[in-house]
Amino acid sequence: MTTSIESTDARQAETAGDELRDQVRDAARAARDAAAELALLPRGAKDALLHAMADALVSRAPEILAANELDVARAEDNGTAAGLIDRLRLSTDRVEGIADGLRTVAGLPDPIGEVVRGNVLANGLQLQQVRVPLGVVGIVYEGRPNVTVDAAGLTLKSGNAVLLRGSASAEQSNTALVAVLREVLVEHELPATAVQLLPSHDRASVRHLITARGLVDVVIPRGGAGLISTVVEQSTVPTIETGVGNCHVYVDAHADADTALRILLNSKARRPSVCNAAETLLVHRDVAAEFVPRAVAELRAAGVTVHGDDEVVRLGGSGVVAAEEHDWDTEYGSLDIAAAVVESLPAAAEHIRAHGSGHTEAIVTSDVRAARQFTARVDSAAVMVNASTAFTDGAEFGMGAEIGISTQKLHARGPMGLPELTSTKWLVFGDGHVRPAG
Amino acid sequence: MTTSIESTDARQAETAGDELRDQVRDAARAARDAAAELALLPRGAKDALLHAMADALVSRAPEILAANELDVARAEDNGTAAGLIDRLRLSTDRVEGIADGLRTVAGLPDPIGEVVRGNVLANGLQLQQVRVPLGVVGIVYEGRPNVTVDAAGLTLKSGNAVLLRGSASAEQSNTALVAVLREVLVEHELPATAVQLLPSHDRASVRHLITARGLVDVVIPRGGAGLISTVVEQSTVPTIETGVGNCHVYVDAHADADTALRILLNSKARRPSVCNAAETLLVHRDVAAEFVPRAVAELRAAGVTVHGDDEVVRLGGSGVVAAEEHDWDTEYGSLDIAAAVVESLPAAAEHIRAHGSGHTEAIVTSDVRAARQFTARVDSAAVMVNASTAFTDGAEFGMGAEIGISTQKLHARGPMGLPELTSTKWLVFGDGHVRPAG
Structure with missing residues (x-):
């Protein structure tokens, strides 16, 4: 009896599945x-x-x-x-x-x-x-x-x-x-x-x-x-991947500290749950001793928990939680940020390539060569120079509205507005044209 | 023993699979x-x-x-x-x-x-x-x-x-x-x-x-x-579908018969194995009695077998093979063509929508309204007006070379040259810009 009831249930479930x-x-x-x-x-x-x-x-x-x-x-x-x-x-x-x-x-x-x-x-x-x-x-x-x-x-x-x-x-x-x-x-x-x-x-x-x-x-x-x-x-239908954002703010050797702090705080704490919020801070070694303590203090004042590597823990003091390996890959979506000291701009770019989700990364720098290098090396949907990661948004980009933010490379990348919801076709007008043999 | 050997084989095959x-x-x-x-x-x-x-x-x-x-x-x-x-x-x-x-x-x-x-x-x-x-x-x-x-x-x-x-x-x-x-x-x-x-x-x-x-x-x-x-x-990786071509030539009520025959023959017989070759001929009823017999004669002279609907069989005579339902969906890739008489241009567009693969369709017409209507209604990678389907090709389109012809709507559609092998990224330059709350 049990078997019979089960198989009836299974058949009903299957029928319901087919109907759906x-x-x-x-x-x-x-x-x-x-x-x-x-x-x-x-x-x-x-x-x-x-x-x-x-x-x-x-x-x-x-x-x-x-x-x-x-x-x-x-x-x-x-x-x-x-x-x-x-x-x-x-x-x-x-x-x-x-x-x-x-x-x-x-x-x-x-x-x-x-x-x-x-x-x-x-x-x-x-x-x-x-x-x-x-x-x-x-x-x-x-x-x-x-x-x-x-x-x-x-x-x-x-x-x-x-x-x-x-x-x-x-x-x-x-x-x-x-x-x-x-x-x-x-x-x-x-x-x-x-x-x-x-x-x-x-x-x-x-x-x-x-x-x-x-x-x-x-x-x-x-x-x-x-x-x-x-x-x-x-999916067997083409898809567009949206909205996963492990975004980085990189503070370069030639960064104005006040500008960097303003951009960092806005990127992290403006709306921590959205996909364009920063999740990792990278600081160039040359400015780490000055910048990290200030950054940790201001982040903590804003309610942000800092998960730092050894250098950040050393420079940031007791207010910093030691980061674990998974922190570099985590989209917190909360008042948390991972933080590391890097040796160079290429090292920052390499960290982003290894751990980022290709959404938005920002550099803070006053050095035009560093800006050029960062925008060339970092391959994400949006790369900010001296601007908050929070700007990656269809309305902010002047699209009027967006259906989502694509983090894939095919078809559309970044905020998707109306043109991103289109395809194209080729129209070819002739006067009886035929193609020669060959 | 048999079981043991089989499981050893299976393990070896699995190991080889893992290695690959x-x-x-x-x-x-x-x-x-x-x-x-x-x-x-x-x-x-x-x-x-x-x-x-x-x-x-x-x-x-x-x-x-x-x-x-x-x-x-x-x-x-x-x-x-x-x-x-x-x-x-x-x-x-x-x-x-x-x-x-x-x-x-x-x-x-x-x-x-x-x-x-x-x-x-x-x-x-x-x-x-x-x-x-x-x-x-x-x-x-x-x-x-x-x-x-x-x-x-x-x-x-x-x-x-x-x-x-x-x-x-x-x-x-x-x-x-x-x-x-x-x-x-x-x-x-x-x-x-x-x-x-x-x-x-x-x-x-x-x-x-x-x-x-x-x-x-x-x-x-x-x-x-x-x-x-x-x-x-x-695939779980994004793909671009290429190269399946069930292409149509539609001969409109206002088509010059000689032009239509030239385009039809070139579209079908120039290189029957390639994806831009025509596989179906659609003829407007108003010109069917005149056009179909000539088309069948010329196609047969070029070695093409015509698979016709009832009207084409009636008009084309003994040289026409009766089409079966699957013929309308077939990419022959050979010296074969399906042929049907349609009641109107919208009926032709509807036939293409039901059976086409979205590669290339051509209209032959001298009526500018028909040309506009066909290009608007037919949604394929390429729509030809008074030109052979054989022109859908990267080199012919002036791209210099192509990696394939996309028949999907996402990312790239039609011949894919160098720009179709790229993505984009947004670069945003500020002076310390942060996004206001809200």
Whole structure:
């Protein structure tokens, strides 16, 4: 009997798994059809759509907030940490902020149709490389419901259909937000399937999304390192790795100490939980004796725990915790920083190459040769000279908004705005041209 | 006893597997170190290197040809088809052609350091997005030994280290070619590990290469559909899908028949085995009665078998084979073509969307609106208006050379030249800038 019940359970589970897979693949197919329509929309139609969505979110804030209250109540019942509940919670102000985000995206230039390159060949063929949408974009994300609308706005403006796979903890909020967006799509005689929310109650929906090869053009994971590595490693769909930041601040031999301290403190302590926060301080030996004690004192005053190598422990005194090997590879996301003394700028670059995640590194120096050397040797998405690592951000870079910060080298690197949500195609115009034999 | 022997065999096989994996990963680590040096090379040094490699290949042609003779002899012993042996065989002329290819690449602009975008932000931060090498590029390819040198030239010029995984059938030739290239690297005081040939006797080396995540930045498969899908599906390293081409020629209602026939014949029969060859003909109903009989006659005269839908069978007569459903999805690579009559231009675009591989599609039309509509609706790497599909090619597009033709949407689409072998990074210059709270 036991065996029979188990096998029935297993069959039911398998059937449920198949159903979920079919559901995700059907959603992807519908998104593909929608994408073909979206690709043809001129800018005016897309901007009008985003403005209408913004207005609808504001006017229907009460029902969105009511749905959000269900998520918040459940999170409270589950004993979720206050910080996470704060990220989950919506308010009238926050809904208005989300709507303003859509209006900002509406105001950004349309990347679609931009001629990236073009020329006339020797044989008279006219060549144009133009931007086109990617097609179907999958976004896998955690927590905050504002991502639902931000991601929909950016993907629609760039002519893409979007499959949203949010967190189960925000299911009611996301469902309410997407319902509003879809009603506006229909009012504008566009397919509601341009924006779809995938089931979030089962982790398997992520797997079905990232293996829907041929139906989904790219999947972008936004969230913790675990989510990102799962998506990137198990995906058969192309992915863009985002947001893991083990960022470094290197204080050069020729650094103004006050400038270095200001940049260090801002890089570490402005918002320690975000991916562009500094996690490691590297100090050139020539200035270590002067700089390290001041840095340790100011970091401690800001509530930061310093995990130092032997030299930093020696110079920084009892306020420094001895670093272990894993500290150099750790993205703390908290008020902690690893700190080491290095022999030279190339040694700093080598440390970064060995331990960094390729997100953002900063040098503080007054020596122009050192600045040139650091920017050449350090291969990260962003390299700062005399500026805080905190500037690596789509809005700060003038992109208006971002879908994430890519730390991979393929397709997009650094903050991803609208152009990074596009592909290109070649248009070739001839007069009956044929290619000679050979 | 049997069990014991089997488990000993299994252990030995496992040990051998581990050794091969370690060998591939060690090669990738060495390539990473080499890549850090290559990234800093100015154009002059890279061009001098490529010219020296070209000269060395020519002067050492006798030993390369001797090695090649071993591969050819083995292929003949194995009863390999004459066409494949021809692709494998080198000659003094072919070695000189390979060397000339390197000189061509040396003459191309250096993509590295190019400022792609740049501006000054409101806060005075100066922003530059510059091209940098990808790092370590893996190439998995079949057959022809010239790919070994072509790929090395393109990757070195773009500042990358390369891991070459060629065909076992060309092992002696590839080993000899790479030995020459590596000696020139050493003469130029560069790491020989910038160009490495991976073992080709075991298919597992491909698997180890495509799962060396964190060590290899991109893998580009060049070869048949089977190789490409294996690499793309099993890889945890980012990949670029290349070279599968189910290309279409659409003859519009307003097409000049002579122009259409010339483009059709060139697209199909110029070189039927290459990926830009046409595999399907679509004819608008309004011109089908006139065009189909002529097209069938000319195609047959060129030795092409036509697989037609009911309308094409009716109009084309006994010379047409009835198409089956799979014909619309087939990349023949031979003197075969599928042919269908469509009701409209949107129907042609829909057929292409349903069955195409996103490589190259052509419209023949004299109607400017039809041309605009086709280029907007058809989402392929290349869309030709009144030109043969055979033009989708790096050299034809003026790129000087290509590493392959991408049929994916991420990173690169269409022929990939030097810029497509690069990534970018953001350089941000400040004067002690810190980001305000908020």
